[in-house]
Amino acid sequence: MKKLFISLVLVCTMFRSYADEGMWLPMLLGQQVYNDMVKKGLKLKPEQLYSINKASIKDAIVIFGGGCTGEIVSPEGLIFTNHHCGYGAIAAASTVEANYLRDGFWASDKSKEISSTLNVKFLNRIEDVTTKINNELGNLSGAERTKKYNEIVSKIIKEVIGDDEFKDAVVGSMFKGNQFFLYVYDVYKDIRLVGTPPESIGKFGGDTDNWEWPRHTGDFSVFRVYTDANGKPAKFNLNNIPMKPKYYLPVSIKGFKDGDYSMIFGYPGGTNRYESSYGVKLATDINNPTLVELRAVRLKYMFEQMKKDPAVKLQLASRYAGIANYWKFFDGETRQLLKFDTYGAKQKDEEAFNNWAKGKPEYENIFSDYEKIYNEWRPYAKLRQYLNEGIFGSPLIAYVTSWGTLEKLLAKKDYKPEEVKKAVEKATEARKSFLNNENKKSDQQILAAVVSMFYSNVDKTQHPKNFYEDLFNKYNDIEQNPYKMFAADVFENTMAFDDEKWKSFTENPSAATIADDPAYKVAHAFLNNYLDNYASKYSDFVTKNNDLGRLYMKGLFEMNPTKMNSTYPDANFTMRVSYGNVKSYVPKDAVKYDYYTTIDGVIAKYIKGDYEFDLPSKLIELYKNKDFGQYIDKTTNKLVVNFITNNDITGGNSGSPVIDGKGNLIGLAFDGNAEALSHKLAFDKDLNRTICVDVRYVLWCIEKVGGAKHIIDELTLVK
Numbered sequence: 086m087k088k089l090f091i092s093l094v095l096v097c098t099m100f101r102s103y104a105d106e107g108m109w110l111p112m113l114l115g116q117q118v119y120n121d122m123v124k125k126g127l128k129l130k131p132e133q134l135y136s137i138n139k140a141s142i143k144d145a146i147v148i149f150g151g152g153c154t155g156e157i158v159s160p161e162g163l164i165f166t167n168h169h170c171g172y173g174a175i176a177a178a179s180t181v182e183a184n185y186l187r188d189g190f191w192a193s194d195k196s197k198e199i200s201s202t203l204n205v206k207f208l209n210r211i212e213d214v215t216t217k218i219n220n221e222l223g224n225l226s227g228a229e230r231t232k233k234y235n236e237i238v239s240k241i242i243k244e245v246i247g248d249d250e251f252k253d254a255v256v257g258s259m260f261k262g263n264q265f266f267l268y269v270y271d272v273y274k275d276i277r278l279v280g281t282p283p284e285s286i287g288k289f290g291g292d293t294d295n296w297e298w299p300r301h302t303g304d305f306s307v308f309r310v311y312t313d314a315n316g317k318p319a320k321f322n323l324n325n326i327p328m329k330p331k332y333y334l335p336v337s338i339k340g341f342k343d344g345d346y347s348m349i350f351g352y353p354g355g356t357n358r359y360e361s362s363y364g365v366k367l368a369t370d371i372n373n374p375t376l377v378e379l380r381a382v383r384l385k386y387m388f389e390q391m392k393k394d395p396a397v398k399l400q401l402a403s404r405y406a407g408i409a410n411y412w413k414f415f416d417g418e419t420r421q422l423l424k425f426d427t428y429g430a431k432q433k434d435e436e437a438f439n440n441w442a443k444g445k446p447e448y449e450n451i452f453s454d455y456e457k458i459y460n461e462w463r464p465y466a467k468l469r470q471y472l473n474e475g476i477f478g479s480p481l482i483a484y485v486t487s488w489g490t491l492e493k494l495l496a497k498k499d500y501k502p503e504e505v506k507k508a509v510e511k512a513t514e515a516r517k518s519f520l521n522n523e524n525k526k527s528d529q530q531i532l533a534a535v536v537s538m539f540y541s542n543v544d545k546t547q548h549p550k551n552f553y554e555d556l557f558n559k560y561n562d563i564e565q566n567p568y569k570m571f572a573a574d575v576f577e578n579t580m581a582f583d584d585e586k587w588k589s590f591t592e593n594p595s596a597a598t599i600a601d602d603p604a605y606k607v608a609h610a611f612l613n614n615y616l617d618n619y620a621s622k623y624s625d626f627v628t629k630n631n632d633l634g635r636l637y638m639k640g641l642f643e644m645n646p647t648k649m650n651s652t653y654p655d656a657n658f659t660m661r662v663s664y665g666n667v668k669s670y671v672p673k674d675a676v677k678y679d680y681y682t683t684i685d686g687v688i689a690k691y692i693k694g695d696y697e698f699d700l701p702s703k704l705i706e707l708y709k710n711k712d713f714g715q716y717i718d719k720t721t722n723k724l725v726v727n728f729i730t731n732n733d734i735t736g737g738n739s740g741s742p743v744i745d746g747k748g749n750l751i752g753l754a755f756d757g758n759a760e761a762l763s764h765k766l767a768f769d770k771d772l773n774r775t776i777c778v779d780v781r782y783v784l785w786c787i788e789k790v791g792g793a794k795h796i797i798d799e800l801t802l803v804k
Contacts (some may be wrong), residue, residue: 095797108353109664111432114662117651128651129747134662141332145757146188146208149308150167152169152354152737154740154741156740156742156750158800162330164308165306167304167778168281169288171306175278179398187399205272206272209269209271210268211271212266212269214241214267220792221233221237231628249625253268254268259657261639273319275319276317277308277311280791285562286704287303288304289687289690291696295410296417300726301687301726304753304756309327311326314588335748336802338716345667345745347666348732349662350662351737352741353658353661354656356735357653360431368457371466375470375474376474377413377419379535380478382531384476387401387524388405390524390527401527411639425763425769430767448636458626461626462623468544469619471539473520475539478535479528481523481575484523486612488599488602489612491599498599513587520581533572540553579605581602655686663732668735668774669729672760681727683724687708704790717781720780725779729774732754740753750780751779752778754776761773
């Protein structure tokens, strides 16, 4: 009896639902969760958060550009999101002469707003399709289940959106495939840049401050949605009009204090909180350290070129930022998982499950099967990381891989000339795009480094056949580095960079020409080695892992049936809401971090001309004059820059609105803190914090630094 009691106590820990933990489905909050939101300070009714029939907060929340969140803040379709979310569009609009990344940009009126290739998606409706999918899946498992599932989902989506380019749909799998929801979106494709602060504000602190608190970053940018004359989604057209949204967020400049309610709506990208102990150990032992090591090399060589030339910095800025962000994240995740022994905690949960599962054939072998599949895949995990983050971390090698489709087409004896013509034209367009973004000097160094690291760090039995033997035979000058000689040869002789060679190829395309290209030979050798020998192993591992995860979750809910209605599913880039409070914290002994930072801290970090800590002269002038206008915090008599909450978020929530208890916008979420970077796998109730830019700092930067008061005039300010 005692043993049973201990097991049940441990079961409850598997469904950890601390008050501030959880990325909840807003249409299925449940009374228990809603009551807790009210207890913490929410003043709104459930239908004000999410409603099918009436305008609600959910109608102001958008998927921004495919990987971030944005919010509508005016009756004319104005969007607030993060600076790093708009980074690619800002860089694309910039030139060396009109460098909006460096100098900022504010459209003086709507006619000056800059078109982009971005789109935003508004959630139209949600449908539970669990029964429909499960009825067709039956008892299938493994690859058969995956194949059938994909067929079912494709059919469902096709039925919903047809050929409408302004509609999109996804099926979100919840609880590792135990529940399914169909999400239908309206897609708006005329999105224009309205304004951005200079990078010295929007990215202040750079990589040094990334994932750190205290923080002083003005991470915001401003865009606008346009529609056709009838208010429908449309492609860019000068005759389009600003969107008239169903709902937009009022903007509060009243301020807040430690402990005040905070709520975040958005599209968190992905968590794996119900991962097995085996998955945690693979991450900390192999996957994460390998990724961090390889990304560090790529960043090193890119940065060396970026700091030498403003044009190169502009060219590589977006790619560099993306690589750097998760380089630091996975390094921090590993340290936190080890520090808090997440592996050990998972093992305790699994022991409790095994005790319950004894005598239940469907569940009793789950963890012995887990052990088997991880033992089978583990020897090849480093190889896969080295391929993805190393070999194909070279932009050249990643690009020439795309020639494989054309090579296969040309190798056919009965290929159709019109098909080849179309494929060659497509390849030429891809080459043009590649060359626009390519920096040869850094890429050549990256290729030399990762090929060397692959040789040294990946099991020799897993190397591409004869690749390294041929390399050492050809480049054998004892006074020179063979890998550097090899990379120089590849870059010198590939037709990817040679206009004459490319012209000759397009005029007389042949599979042999592609196969003989030195860059393609590299890509082909490593990719085919993986596809021929290891891809099926990885596919088997993933499908079996998915099956076991689904069964494990199903079993957990059988152990504790009441938990399904009060447990949140992993994030999967579907709309979620998290709630909590503005909250200071104690990261370590004798240290307490306040819940906000101010402009004083920005000035204290300022280093003139520095890559990460420079500031615009206008901001410094305004600071000296104490010209903060209506945006000064009335409690502290300071301009608040950033603040923290204990909301539960993850990647994809970037740009999400931070909303007070009355539904007003008070800030934009943009980062997490270093002490809790294990949040994808494990939530820390004491240390987890979301770092946000205060909306008052956003407005001050727009009006005072940017001189764009007309944008402020669009907003509904709550004073």
